[in-house]
Amino acid sequence: MTVPHTVAAAATPEHQAEVAARVKAVESIMIEKGLMSTEAVDRLAEIYENEVGPQLGAKVVAKAWTDPEFKARLLANATAACAELGIGGLQGEEMVAVENTDDVHHVIVCTLCSCYPWPVLGLPPNWYKQPAYRARIVREPRKVLREEFGCAVPDSTEVRVWDSSSELRYWVVPQRPAGTEGWTEEQLEAIITRDSMVGVGTVSA
């Protein structure tokens, strides 16, 4: 058996895509043959998804909240700003951080599959991948946020929905809640949730 070891190209995005396709192929054959269930694989992946997950994004957000110059760099070029903190994947895709304010609330989706800013948020939750969310958040974002996520955006705030693709992945810098003045970055990190960085939630102190 050979893995497609493209010589001298192992770390390139093309090579990563090939290996990722091979893993998908192995999985689909294994499921077809009933060698294990997709639920079993999901459960195992879930054990680790928080490992690589949203606490990295939370670190970035906490720094942005406490360091205005870093925040400016983050909003100008999220990929580069995350790299300053040693956060980033080999995928090489561009990340864009959009900032929630009193005037605008941002929320992310991948309308076609499940593109997601993996390096900062880890694996996407299942609902993010489901057609119900992907279609409805575009059609009636305010309603979906309120009804499905209990995230009521005031009428005076515009809602913007951003479509991530494999080339450009969005994520949200949530608003810093009142009452956290003087908190350390570590204290702030602890309250920043994945949902707030997807834009389906807010951060509360």
Place this chain on the structure above:
Amino acid sequence: MSSPTRESTEVGDARRRVETLIAGTPGGDGEASFREPWELRAFALAVAAYHAGQYEWSEFQLSLIESIRRWEADGADEGAEPWSYYEHWLTALETVLAGSGLLSEADLDERTRAVLATPRNANHHEAHREPIATDPAIR
């Protein structure tokens, strides 16, 4: 639409069981870490197939050791073939499945080509630089 939150102790227990399993595996220092989504997927596949009774864990371990040994025997040339723990992991999984006749290389190659050839989507490799939807503010 919210994902069900699993009892954190349950995840913790499951994780300890998995870590006991991989502790005796080369590179398995009990601290699995993943740089790419596929690495986590490959990891989970091998453990799930073992749990489903498709092979003995020792077979998988030996296969992983063998794949790493071959890379080292080839000179461990980072330039020609950079170190990727999970590629060895994937090779090991393919090898044990093939060894029990559960997977053929030809089928796998064909399926991989099919996955790569699936049009991901007409516009999905383009960056979308404007919001796809907005719901204006009422002031």
